[in-house]
Amino acid sequence: MVSRRQFLGMSAAALSSPLWAGTLTAPFAVAAPESLRFRLVNNSGRTAYAYITGQADADGRAMFVRPDGSVYYPAASGPVPQPLGEDPAVPVNGSTEVVVPRMYGARVYFVTDDKLEFFAVGAADGRTAVVHPNFVSDTDPNFGRNWTFAEFTLNSVQLYANISYVDFVAAPVGLHLTHVGGTQEVPGLPSGAIDRIASSLRAQGGAWPTCVQEANGTVLRVLNPNHRAGNFVGYMDGYVDQVWQKYASEPLIVDSQRADIGILQGRVEGGDLVFGAERFGKPTTGDIWGCNSGPFANNPATDSEERKAIVPRLAAAFNRTTLLINSEQPHGEDPATFYQHPVTNHYARVVHENLPDGKGYAFAYDDVSANANEDHSGKVNHGDPELLTVTLGSIR
Template sequence: MRVAFDDQSGAGETYAYITGTTLDNRLVILKADGTPYYPPSPGAAQTPLEEDCAIPLKSLSQVSVPKMAGARIYFALDTKLDFFVNPGPAMVHPNFLASEDPNYARDWSFVEFTFNDDVLFANISYVDFVAIPMGLHLSTAGSGEQTVQGLPARSLDPICDELKKQGGPWAGLVEDDGGKALRALSAQHRADQFDGYLDGYIDQVWEKYGGTKLTVDSQRPDLGTFTGQVSGDTLTFDNGESFGKPVTADVWSCDSGPFAIAGDASEARKAIVPRLAAALNRTTLLDNANQPVDEDPAKFYQAEATNHYARIVHSKLPDNRGYAFPYDDVTPGPDFSGAVQAGDPDTLTITINALR
């Protein structure tokens, strides 16, 4: 499979880095000429990558990629990124939360993908942050074309402006460098600033379903539909799965408190958690007792206390497609995720739009 680059960033140079784990469990990153490099395990943590693996898009517009899992394609504008390797070997990825990371104040972002014997799955994710706006196009050997438009050029500053206008903890999601916005963070990365933020809404939800049945459709023929009701502070379904009342941080992360999915979790729980978490992020659970079948996208994020980060990001997406929280692919029908996938991929083209 080929990965092609459509660089519309206007940068003096745009660099790409492609790294992941091969199907035989080896760390791989492509070198600057597009050939695979398998870093050896170093003797110490934070050992600089020995090879130059910055692919300059002005001189190399496409590369062939080996099959790999948990892969990322990073893009950096004008300045290369610093990568390090820990014993294992294990790649040390750029850190967008630690100001001491050498990459922190640089302009970069990434696309995620998995490419194995069965499928290519690639997505634009805003689960962590928004920075460089990008789009995806997948051509295949015979199953058709797929496009995710992604954020348009120069979307970051308007998103940051709206977060600041929203005020309160939302303004704290903007990371900047000397007044220039670097990225807009998802609320899960500043969860400590949102303590109690959704308490009122969650209390109303729990009170409602103390006297009303909640239906959750697994959207899987083998699992069907579950019915639940609240007793005390516990929401229990007819299959025996139960959920304590979440706090705001659990909703933002979709993966803590009652929404944490242990390794031995049932398939039913794995289906219920995404639908509860999605409805709470979108603040539709109070009004819609038939999840997610009766969801109306026009009613997403309408509560005063809601996931305004997701609301603002989706408001900028021309096709409304892009993960703004981990379970943003939960849907009554329309596709809200920023993913493309096919079993016969030919070329994945990534468009890098202008940051400013």
Template sequence: MISRRLFLGATATALATPVIGQLAAGSASAATPQRFTLNLVNNSGSATAYAYVVGLSGNRPLFVRRDGSSYYPPSPGAPVTPLGEDPSIPLGGPGSSTTVSIPRMYGARIYVVTGQKLNFFVNPGPHIVHPSFLNPADPNINKNWTFAEFTFNEAELFANISYVDFVAAPLGLSLRSLSGRVETVPGLPAGALDGICSALQAQASREGSAWNQLIQKGPDGRNLRAMSAHYKASAFANYLGGYIDQCWSKYAGTNLVVDTQSGPGRLTGRVSGGVLRFANGEAFTKPSTADVFSCDSGPFSLAGASDVRKAIIPRLAAALNRTTLLSNPNQPHGEVASNFYRNAATNHYARIVHERLPDNRGYAFPYDDVSPGPDFSGATRSGDPGTLTVDVKRLR
């Protein structure tokens, strides 16, 4: 099974950053159809809307054209070279549907923008330079765009709604299999961004903290998107430090059991000398707030990690983001959504997003799919995909 973890690092954080070319294809073990139908429903309220489908095939970046054919950008002679053609897929007017035939591809994104088109570039390799919400020089910085993610290989179609990077205009997903099975992820409701930004501002005002710094406004002064806290990690400094200290202190005197939910099974750990040590030899120094929010730095870095460590990291990171590690020494068993984010200092971005999701499903941090059973992640999958419908909703 493919997890969104394959998509970690997939957002261009600067205009000239190649990203999709760094992702790996998922393994294949069954025979899906050669293509599925992407159905784009324009409920954005805008008569001018475009979609872009971009990903990898055989380690080559490609865009899917309106007619379902593939455009493989050649490797340019210089960085940040404009694409050789316009791969945008025009959407119809409000309420209309546009269908596109999608071939097998992986590490892919479905971008949607209203009002004007997006600008994509290509670096030598070739590597696609994706729209950036962090680089002020990016021509897309002030545009109303958002995305969903998918991988489609011989085993399955996996698609998800992600708020790991930011919240902007909401999307909803519905996947109908050829067998007739339907999986739906409603996502945030239309116009949810303003409420999220208000809640972030209120949290910042109560605490005198930096949650309001996650809000990005457009040239008109209105809310355009809300970023995940790990993009402003320096502004949060030691925000979770007290909670993390409490956890490390508790597990110096009692066992922490982490179920890897895989071959290694349940592993027992204790803190000794300030280091959380598991019986198999894996050791974790105390993470910083930035390590927790990113899920991929300090002791949570995946670089050079063993398979067992890669199974422990998500469960520790999830429990710290949800601030349940202190109260639950048997991770992730017994984890229920009603217990998440109850600590005064917690990942309030994730809390605020989840509070507005009608079914509580959507990735608000990279390991939001960690669960003893119930799905918190907002992912859908099928081994016989027929139609993936993307509902493009209003920003406000």
């Protein structure tokens, strides 16, 4: 399982955990290339610009890739956001190619009919950090613009890229990776999907219509409910209570899918779901949507390997609402049963329903699957990449 949450935030030097040993090394070359051709394609029918930004693999510095493939490292003198010292936009008229060096936690942004505004700030550690476009605050200059992104990391191990809906759905993006020995493709959402997703959530009622974000009377984005968590307080409480009642009288089996950890068994004891030394309190709706708070908080420096294995599988089962029908996670999971409980992550449900192949990250642990050959997340990855094509489609 190649995880978006863990892989995008890691440099090559950090990829030494046993979790990755088999997944990342066996089919790949000794080292991925120092740089890779990215073909950027504009099928939106509108003027478009791209921005390629992330952290340099060598030293973690914030960086942008210029149209000619050279690198721009922004600098800031203090904590107050200030405009970048240059415009790193890549015009995309039809298609263009850019040579991208190794970088991690990176994004390819697209915007139509305008440019995006990025800012630089001096971080507490003395480095410069980039302030990315804000889709939540209507005071951000980018708020009303039509923009979207794909995520990637290119390091000495491999290229990993995915289309993320963990924050929102906007203009459609597709990925096509050409590598030694073959190709991989993730088509992403088709044109017009955003309006169908917005319509489905409005019809769902309750707090779900608040996830639809408009500009000038037109749907611009549909937000993951994690960004409207305050509107969903208590939404999952009844389901969580039923899960706790079920596993007070029978075991919950979690397969770590790691040879060094194996199968873990949990029961509700003293109000917590207990797996050996690891205890999990009842998650709130916000904990479930965000996958990074309460019992699902990520503390890489202190969490045991067992906890690191349990959290993704438990969080995924809560988002997909399968814990009442399957006590063996993630084995025994059938995608046809995902999101079928009336109280579920309907955003994830309708996003997957609108994807041609059903694949895409609708929440942070959407890569959890019953076996290594099953992929719900919509990623491309390989240790011998040759060309990554990122295509911007028409929003409608």
